[in-house]
Amino acid sequence: RKEVEQDPGPFNVPEGATVAFNCTYSNSASQSFFWYRQDCRKEPKLLMSVYSSGNEDGRFTAQLNRASQYISLLIRDSKLSDSATYLCVVFFSGGYNKLIFGAGTRLAVHP
Protein backbone atom coordinates (compact mmCIF):
# COMPACT_ATOMS: atom_id res chain seq x y z
CA ARG A 1 0.00 0.00 0.00
CA LYS A 2 1.36 3.44 -0.90
CA GLU A 3 2.17 5.70 2.04
CA VAL A 4 -0.30 8.34 0.86
CA GLU A 5 -2.65 7.60 -1.99
CA GLN A 6 -4.88 9.98 -3.93
CA ASP A 7 -7.04 9.84 -7.03
CA PRO A 8 -4.93 11.76 -9.58
CA GLY A 9 -7.93 13.19 -11.42
CA PRO A 10 -8.21 15.45 -13.25
CA PHE A 11 -11.49 16.70 -11.94
CA ASN A 12 -13.02 19.06 -14.49
CA VAL A 13 -15.89 21.02 -12.93
CA PRO A 14 -17.85 24.17 -13.75
CA GLU A 15 -17.68 27.25 -11.60
CA GLY A 16 -19.96 26.93 -8.61
CA ALA A 17 -19.72 23.16 -8.40
CA THR A 18 -18.94 21.21 -5.27
CA VAL A 19 -16.05 18.79 -5.56
CA ALA A 20 -14.58 16.27 -3.12
CA PHE A 21 -11.14 14.74 -2.99
CA ASN A 22 -10.18 11.63 -1.08
CA CYS A 23 -6.95 10.34 0.31
CA THR A 24 -5.84 7.22 2.18
CA TYR A 25 -2.69 6.72 4.20
CA SER A 26 -0.85 3.61 5.32
CA ASN A 27 0.66 4.49 8.69
CA SER A 28 -2.01 4.04 11.34
CA ALA A 29 0.20 5.81 13.89
CA SER A 30 0.18 9.09 11.95
CA GLN A 31 -1.19 11.95 13.96
CA SER A 32 -1.12 14.98 11.73
CA PHE A 33 -2.73 15.51 8.36
CA PHE A 34 -2.86 18.39 5.92
CA TRP A 35 -3.98 19.56 2.55
CA TYR A 36 -1.52 21.55 0.50
CA ARG A 37 -2.15 23.27 -2.78
CA GLN A 38 0.31 23.37 -5.66
CA ASP A 39 -0.14 25.57 -8.67
CA CYS A 40 1.50 24.55 -11.94
CA ARG A 41 5.30 24.70 -11.64
CA LYS A 42 5.07 26.41 -8.24
CA GLU A 43 5.92 25.39 -4.72
CA PRO A 44 3.40 23.63 -2.45
CA LYS A 45 1.56 25.86 0.03
CA LEU A 46 -0.42 24.84 3.08
CA LEU A 47 -4.17 25.02 2.46
CA MET A 48 -5.39 23.67 5.78
CA SER A 49 -4.72 21.22 8.55
CA VAL A 50 -7.13 18.34 9.10
CA TYR A 51 -8.42 17.78 12.60
CA SER A 52 -10.12 14.69 14.02
CA SER A 53 -13.41 16.50 14.48
CA GLY A 54 -13.36 17.88 10.96
CA ASN A 55 -12.76 21.51 10.20
CA GLU A 56 -13.90 24.19 7.84
CA ASP A 57 -12.23 27.22 6.36
CA GLY A 58 -14.60 29.22 4.22
CA ARG A 59 -15.55 27.09 1.22
CA PHE A 60 -13.17 24.30 2.23
CA THR A 61 -14.03 21.45 4.58
CA ALA A 62 -11.61 18.75 5.66
CA GLN A 63 -12.55 15.46 7.30
CA LEU A 64 -10.50 12.71 8.90
CA ASN A 65 -11.55 9.10 9.50
CA ARG A 66 -8.82 7.46 11.56
CA ALA A 67 -10.46 4.04 11.59
CA SER A 68 -10.44 3.93 7.78
CA GLN A 69 -7.20 5.94 7.48
CA TYR A 70 -9.03 8.26 5.14
CA ILE A 71 -8.92 12.01 4.64
CA SER A 72 -11.16 14.16 2.50
CA LEU A 73 -11.36 17.71 1.20
CA LEU A 74 -14.60 19.29 0.05
CA ILE A 75 -14.62 22.49 -1.97
CA ARG A 76 -17.94 24.27 -2.30
CA ASP A 77 -18.85 26.94 -4.85
CA SER A 78 -15.71 26.32 -6.93
CA LYS A 79 -13.91 29.34 -8.36
CA LEU A 80 -11.67 29.53 -11.39
CA SER A 81 -8.84 30.36 -9.00
CA ASP A 82 -9.29 27.00 -7.27
CA SER A 83 -7.74 25.30 -10.31
CA ALA A 84 -4.60 23.63 -8.97
CA THR A 85 -3.28 20.31 -7.71
CA TYR A 86 -4.36 19.42 -4.18
CA LEU A 87 -1.84 17.44 -2.19
CA CYS A 88 -2.77 15.19 0.70
CA VAL A 89 0.06 15.34 3.22
CA VAL A 90 0.65 13.13 6.24
CA PHE A 91 3.13 13.44 9.07
CA PHE A 92 4.73 10.04 9.56
CA SER A 93 5.70 9.08 13.08
CA GLY A 94 9.30 8.67 14.05
CA GLY A 95 10.64 11.56 12.06
CA TYR A 96 11.20 15.23 12.52
CA ASN A 97 8.44 16.82 10.48
CA LYS A 98 8.80 14.17 7.84
CA LEU A 99 5.82 15.15 5.78
CA ILE A 100 4.91 12.62 3.14
CA PHE A 101 3.06 13.95 0.13
CA GLY A 102 0.50 12.19 -1.97
CA ALA A 103 0.84 12.49 -5.72
CA GLY A 104 -1.94 15.06 -5.79
CA THR A 105 -5.36 15.46 -7.36
CA ARG A 106 -5.64 17.93 -10.20
CA LEU A 107 -8.66 20.23 -10.27
CA ALA A 108 -9.65 22.28 -13.30
CA VAL A 109 -12.54 24.71 -12.82
CA HIS A 110 -14.00 26.05 -16.03
CA PRO A 111 -16.42 28.94 -16.70
Place this chain on the structure above:
Amino acid sequence: EPEVTQTPSHQVTQMGQEVILRCVPISNHLYFYWYRQILGQKVEFLVSFYNNEISEKSEIFDDQFSVERPDGSNFTLKIRSTKLEDSAMYFCASSDTGGEPNTGELFFGEGSRLTVL
Protein backbone atom coordinates in the same frame (compact mmCIF):
# COMPACT_ATOMS: atom_id res chain seq x y z
CA GLU B 1 6.38 38.67 4.59
CA PRO B 2 9.34 36.39 5.37
CA GLU B 3 10.08 33.83 2.70
CA VAL B 4 12.42 31.02 1.78
CA THR B 5 14.67 31.95 -1.11
CA GLN B 6 16.49 29.55 -3.40
CA THR B 7 19.22 29.93 -5.96
CA PRO B 8 19.69 29.24 -8.75
CA SER B 9 16.19 29.11 -10.15
CA HIS B 10 17.40 26.89 -12.97
CA GLN B 11 20.67 25.05 -13.47
CA VAL B 12 21.72 22.97 -16.42
CA THR B 13 24.66 20.64 -15.89
CA GLN B 14 26.44 17.76 -17.53
CA MET B 15 26.12 14.27 -16.11
CA GLY B 16 28.85 13.59 -13.59
CA GLN B 17 29.27 17.22 -12.55
CA GLU B 18 28.83 18.50 -9.02
CA VAL B 19 25.93 20.81 -8.27
CA ILE B 20 25.23 22.96 -5.22
CA LEU B 21 21.74 24.29 -4.64
CA ARG B 22 21.40 27.10 -2.15
CA CYS B 23 18.61 28.08 0.16
CA VAL B 24 18.08 30.85 2.69
CA PRO B 25 15.40 29.67 5.14
CA ILE B 26 13.21 32.01 7.14
CA SER B 27 15.44 33.57 9.75
CA ASN B 28 13.85 32.35 13.00
CA HIS B 29 13.14 28.83 11.74
CA LEU B 30 14.98 25.88 13.20
CA TYR B 31 14.07 22.97 10.92
CA PHE B 32 15.16 22.71 7.33
CA TYR B 33 14.29 20.32 4.54
CA TRP B 34 14.96 19.41 1.00
CA TYR B 35 12.27 17.86 -1.18
CA ARG B 36 12.37 17.10 -4.85
CA GLN B 37 9.74 16.77 -7.54
CA ILE B 38 10.46 15.05 -10.83
CA LEU B 39 8.33 16.57 -13.57
CA GLY B 40 4.81 15.18 -13.41
CA GLN B 41 5.48 13.21 -10.23
CA LYS B 42 4.89 13.71 -6.54
CA VAL B 43 6.86 15.78 -4.07
CA GLU B 44 9.41 13.46 -2.44
CA PHE B 45 11.14 13.91 0.90
CA LEU B 46 14.93 13.94 0.75
CA VAL B 47 16.27 15.11 4.08
CA SER B 48 15.51 17.07 7.23
CA PHE B 49 18.08 19.04 9.21
CA TYR B 50 17.99 20.33 12.75
CA ASN B 51 20.61 21.60 15.17
CA ASN B 52 23.32 21.38 12.54
CA GLU B 53 22.80 17.76 11.72
CA ILE B 54 20.64 15.52 9.60
CA SER B 55 17.63 14.34 11.57
CA GLU B 56 16.16 12.12 8.90
CA LYS B 57 16.82 11.13 5.32
CA SER B 58 15.06 9.09 2.70
CA GLU B 59 16.31 6.25 0.52
CA ILE B 60 16.79 8.77 -2.28
CA PHE B 61 19.33 10.67 -0.20
CA ASP B 62 22.30 8.40 -0.88
CA ASP B 63 26.03 9.08 -0.68
CA GLN B 64 25.86 11.37 -3.70
CA PHE B 65 23.89 13.89 -1.65
CA SER B 66 24.99 16.05 1.23
CA VAL B 67 23.63 19.05 3.09
CA GLU B 68 25.21 21.67 5.24
CA ARG B 69 24.51 24.98 6.89
CA PRO B 70 27.89 26.64 6.58
CA ASP B 71 27.21 30.09 7.93
CA GLY B 72 24.01 30.12 9.96
CA SER B 73 21.89 31.47 7.15
CA ASN B 74 22.46 29.41 4.01
CA PHE B 75 21.35 25.80 3.75
CA THR B 76 22.84 23.93 0.82
CA LEU B 77 22.22 20.69 -1.01
CA LYS B 78 25.18 19.22 -2.87
CA ILE B 79 24.95 16.51 -5.47
CA ARG B 80 28.46 15.18 -6.06
CA SER B 81 28.15 13.44 -9.39
CA THR B 82 24.87 14.16 -11.08
CA LYS B 83 22.92 11.53 -12.98
CA LEU B 84 20.24 11.99 -15.60
CA GLU B 85 17.61 10.88 -13.11
CA ASP B 86 18.56 13.72 -10.76
CA SER B 87 16.77 16.10 -13.11
CA ALA B 88 13.96 17.55 -11.01
CA MET B 89 12.71 20.59 -9.15
CA TYR B 90 14.38 20.77 -5.77
CA PHE B 91 12.42 22.54 -3.05
CA CYS B 92 13.92 23.84 0.15
CA ALA B 93 11.57 24.30 3.08
CA SER B 94 11.77 25.48 6.66
CA SER B 95 9.57 25.45 9.73
CA ASP B 96 9.72 26.73 13.26
CA THR B 97 8.38 23.57 14.90
CA GLY B 98 9.43 19.97 15.00
CA GLY B 99 8.15 16.72 16.36
CA GLU B 100 4.54 15.76 16.60
CA PRO B 101 1.90 17.05 16.71
CA ASN B 102 2.88 20.00 14.62
CA THR B 103 1.28 22.66 12.53
CA GLY B 104 2.47 21.01 9.35
CA GLU B 105 3.28 24.32 7.84
CA LEU B 106 6.46 24.01 5.93
CA PHE B 107 7.34 27.17 4.07
CA PHE B 108 8.69 26.25 0.69
CA GLY B 109 10.99 28.19 -1.57
CA GLU B 110 10.11 28.58 -5.22
CA GLY B 111 12.43 25.74 -6.13
CA SER B 112 15.57 25.17 -8.14
CA ARG B 113 15.06 23.36 -11.41
CA LEU B 114 17.98 21.05 -12.16
CA THR B 115 18.45 19.69 -15.65
CA VAL B 116 21.13 17.05 -16.13
CA LEU B 117 22.22 16.42 -19.72
